[in-house]
Amino acid sequence: MNNIIKKFIPQILAILFVVLIFGFLTLNAQTNMDNRGIDFGFGFLSQESSFDVQFSLIEYSGSDSYARAFLVGLLNTLLVSFISIIICTILGVIIGVARLSSNYLIKNSAAWYVEFFRNIPLLLQIFFWYYAALRALPMPEKANAWFGVTYMTVKGYYIPAMVWQNLNVFLYCGLAAIISIILLKNYANKLRDTQGKQIPVLLYSVALLIVLPLLSFLFGGVSLEFEIPELKKLSKISYIYEGGISLPPELIALVLALSLYTSTFVAECVRAGIEGVTKGQKEAAASVGLTPNQVLKLVIMPQALRIIIPPTTNQYLNLTKNSSLAAAIAYPDLVLVFAGTALMQTGKAIEIVSITMLTYLTISLTIAAIMNWYNKKIEIKEK
Amino acid sequence: MIQTINFLKPNRDNIKNYSIIGTFLVLVSLIDVISNAFLKINLTSFLPGSLTTLFPLIIGLIGLNMMRIDYSGNKKLDLLNKNINTNNFNALLTLLILFSIIKALPQSLSWMIFDATISGDSKDACTGTGACWTYIKVWFRRFMYGMYPNEFHWRINTAFILVIALGFVGYFMKENLKKYLALYYVIIYPVIAYLVIYYLISGGSFGLQWVETGAWGGLSLTFIVSFFCLIFCFPLGMIFALGRRSNLPVIKYISICYIEFWRGVPLITVLFMSSVMFPMFLPEDFFMDKLVRVIIAITLFEAAYCAEVIRGGLQSLPRGQYDAAKSLGMGYWKMHIFVILPQALKLVIPGIANTFLALVKDTPLIFVVGLAELAGMLALAKTNPKWLGFAMEGYIFASIVFWIICYAMSKYSYNLEAKYKTER
Numbered sequence: 001m002n003n004i005i006k007k008f009i010p011q012i013l014a015i016l017f018v019v020l021i022f023g024f025l026t027l028n029a030q031t032n033m034d035n036r037g038i039d040f041g042f043g044f045l046s047q048e049s050s051f052d053v054q055f056s057l058i059e060y061s062g063s064d065s066y067a068r069a070f071l072v073g074l075l076n077t078l079l080v081s082f083i084s085i086i087i088c089t090i091l092g093v094i095i096g097v098a099r100l101s102s103n104y105l106i107k108n109s110a111a112w113y114v115e116f117f118r119n120i121p122l123l124l125q126i127f128f129w130y131y132a133a134l135r136a137l138p139m140p141e142k143a144n145a146w147f148g149v150t151y152m153t154v155k156g157y158y159i160p161a162m163v164w165q166n167l168n169v170f171l172y173c174g175l176a177a178i179i180s181i182i183l184l185k186n187y188a189n190k191l192r193d194t195q196g197k198q199i200p201v202l203l204y205s206v207a208l209l210i211v212l213p214l215l216s217f218l219f220g221g222v223s224l225e226f227e228i229p230e231l232k233k234l235s236k237i238s239y240i241y242e243g244g245i246s247l248p249p250e251l252i253a254l255v256l257a258l259s260l261y262t263s264t265f266v267a268e269c270v271r272a273g274i275e276g277v278t279k280g281q282k283e284a285a286a287s288v289g290l291t292p293n294q295v296l297k298l299v300i301m302p303q304a305l306r307i308i309i310p311p312t313t314n315q316y317l318n319l320t321k322n323s324s325l326a327a328a329i330a331y332p333d334l335v336l337v338f339a340g341t342a343l344m345q346t347g348k349a350i351e352i353v354s355i356t357m358l359t360y361l362t363i364s365l366t367i368a369a370i371m372n373w374y375n376k377k378i379e380i381k382e383k
Numbered sequence: 384m385i386q387t388i389n390f391l392k393p394n395r396d397n398i399k400n401y402s403i404i405g406t407f408l409v410l411v412s413l414i415d416v417i418s419n420a421f422l423k424i425n426l427t428s429f430l431p432g433s434l435t436t437l438f439p440l441i442i443g444l445i446g447l448n449m450m451r452i453d454y455s456g457n458k459k460l461d462l463l464n465k466n467i468n469t470n471n472f473n474a475l476l477t478l479l480i481l482f483s484i485i486k487a488l489p490q491s492l493s494w495m496i497f498d499a500t501i502s503g504d505s506k507d508a509c510t511g512t513g514a515c516w517t518y519i520k521v522w523f524r525r526f527m528y529g530m531y532p533n534e535f536h537w538r539i540n541t542a543f544i545l546v547i548a549l550g551f552v553g554y555f556m557k558e559n560l561k562k563y564l565a566l567y568y569v570i571i572y573p574v575i576a577y578l579v580i581y582y583l584i585s586g587g588s589f590g591l592q593w594v595e596t597g598a599w600g601g602l603s604l605t606f607i608v609s610f611f612c613l614i615f616c617f618p619l620g621m622i623f624a625l626g627r628r629s630n631l632p633v634i635k636y637i638s639i640c641y642i643e644f645w646r647g648v649p650l651i652t653v654l655f656m657s658s659v660m661f662p663m664f665l666p667e668d669f670f671m672d673k674l675v676r677v678i679i680a681i682t683l684f685e686a687a688y689c690a691e692v693i694r695g696g697l698q699s700l701p702r703g704q705y706d707a708a709k710s711l712g713m714g715y716w717k718m719h720i721f722v723i724l725p726q727a728l729k730l731v732i733p734g735i736a737n738t739f740l741a742l743v744k745d746t747p748l749i750f751v752v753g754l755a756e757l758a759g760m761l762a763l764a765k766t767n768p769k770w771l772g773f774a775m776e777g778y779i780f781a782s783i784v785f786w787i788i789c790y791a792m793s794k795y796s797y798n799l800e801a802k803y804k805t806e807r
Contacts, residue, residue: 119789364647
């Protein structure tokens with residue numbers, strides 16, 4: 001009896017507490033909305049948005065619906081996160097390995113890089129790149145070409161656009177290459193397990209990835225041309241580049257700040273992972289007669305990756321959430337387009353803020369679920 | 384290609400010749416770069432095209448290669464070789480880093496110090512090509528105290544000194560009162576700090592003029608927000624960490640939902656929520672100050688992170704600790720307060736410090752809901768028509784300030800970790 005009371009009383013109290021809080025808030029919201037004449041509902045999503053977005057990956061104009069504006073914002077968020085994740089991974093791995101270098105100068109430069117970039121608030125870094133560093137770039141008419149065809153100007157970074165013919169054939173070839181690599185990998189694993197033979201899978205995969213798409217150019221009727229941005233005079237003093245793709249300075253500032261900031265955390269994960277593999281493992285592998293390359297590939301990396309990947313994914317998640325700071329420099333991401341402009345216009349505070357939060361929540365929980373599954377899979381099974 | 388430069392094979396027999404020639408070559412390359420950077424003299428202008436720029440690199444590499452003698456017997460040489468010159472690739476990286484430091488130094492030094500202006504008190508004083516620190520000097524009070532009236536700045540200073548002094552009470556407490564220390568820091572201290580800040584900074588009574596929170600700002604606002612969030616999010620996080628490990632399913636799942644919800648959304652949307660959505664959920668005639676709402680939002684948000692860190696500590700304690708406490712007849716609360724938490728909290732000091740660091744770095748975000756702390760004041764100053772064009776100086780100043788605060792915090796957490804480390 002005593003035990004049952006001990007078990008149930010706190011739980012009932014907790015439920016009561018939560019229900020009371022939510023009930024209280026809902027009641028208030030109801031009366032407030034009644035008083036102000038606001039009705040609750042998601043019908044506004046199909047209404048015409050009638051605002052413009054500067055930078056969008058899909059076709060979008062003011063006559064499209066709020067739902068499409070939401071999609072534009074979401075895609076922009078995903079774009080900036082995707083680019084930053086790639087850059088921060090490359091930087092992070094380099095810096096993380098450099099921190100373990102035997103070279104005094106390299107080790108310390110890497111350590112200072114980490115200390116420097118991770119101790120300055122991300123928002124300040126974004127502001128610094130956007131308002132201070134990128135504003136010092138030349139005007140379009142004075143810009144020098146980088147690599148001959150790209151132009152870094154105060155109005156953005158202009159790069160050549162790719163004009164494809166028969167793009168689908170090319171994509172099918174790429175897909176075929178990836179499938180055949182997976183099959184090859186499976187076959188190689190089988191061969192290794194049954195006969196103890198090793199095939200240079202990496203070499204073959206790279207060859208496949210290059211040769212198959214190349215064949216599509218020769219026989220599939222695929223062709224690729226580059227549209228190079230060209231300077232055009234708008235008025236007496238105003239110039240602009242036409243053709244090609246223009247990356248707005250907001251995007252560049254955001255990518256720079258996010259990837260430099262997050263790369264410090266990735267670097268720490270990488271360092272911890274490599275340091276986490278005990279020296280004995282390396283020596284044991286060497287004494288079995290594996291070559292240094294094999295030691296790295298078959299013994300060190302699998303164990304290090306097991307330590308590195310979970311916290312690194314966490315950092316990727318943080319990066320995606322941090323990309324919402326874009327709103328501070330007016331890069332049209334989910335928060336700015338939807339929780340900013342759309343909210344101002346419709347006044348549907350509750351609906352819009354909850355949709356925005358739920359979107360981020362879905363992204364986070366999906367990645368977290370995949371991570372948990374992956375962790376379970378690679379866990380060392382102790383007998 | 385780098386590997387094939389080994390045509391010169393130095394060894395112990397010809398150590399004298401090689402080390403001297405090597406040192407000489409490295410020195411030549413360094414002198415070339417230094418004269419190029421500082422004096423703008425190109426010593427190698429007689430060389431064609433890109434060879435001019437590559438010359439110091441090639442000469443330096445050959446020099447370092449000649450100096451690389453294993454077990455030379457010369458201690459200094461061995462130390463040098465071991466640290467910066469183990470192979471050609473390392474030597475190349477060493478040279479590249481050295482050269483880029485030397486190249487960057489004169490430009491940044493002259494911009495920041497030699498060509499910079501600090502005198503005067505208007506934009507006209509800044510005529511040089513360097514930084515305009517006059518801007519920082521003139522705006523300094525604004526950056527520190529926001530729009531808070533100048534004549535009342537002493538109130539903010541006094542409040543901070545009082546709060547810090549009260550925080551150190553624990554150090555001077557008598558032994559027999561030490562058991563109430565946790566109680567003091569969790570309940571009494573926040574209340575006193577709140578009262579001090581309310582009556583001194585807000586004013587409105589004791590003959591002090593009322594200053595609304597909209598006028599607060601600058602670095603002092605950063606401190607106020609992070610201080611309150613720090614002291615509130617820790618106990619809240621502890622409750623949810625214990626809740627997540629509870630045996631009672633309802634409490635467990637409520638805690639999980641809470642933690643996963645806050646960890647899944649970005650802080651900026653939480654702040655948006657606190658500023659546009661939260662007022663809808665309050666009773667009609669109930670007004671809550673924007674600053675208070677922001678502090679509540681950040682506290683709830685960071686508490687989830689705190690909870691996860693503390694849960695990590697709880698999980699890493701061996702089962703034996705729980706069993707031992709239970710076998711002594713301790714109940715749930717006694718077991719946690721006297722056995723589990725003291726050990727778990729010791730383990731999570733670095734994690735907690737990281738969470739606090741993240742919190743301090745997140746405070747500039749309150750700028751998006753219109754509270755002008757340091758980053759917000761910079762944005763304001765940047766658009767002031769009298770002071771256009773000094774964004775760089777402002778952001779560098781703010782970065783340095785934040786960097787010092789965060790770096791000091793992380794170093795302090797290392798010290799704490801070392802201090803509380805017990806042999807296990």
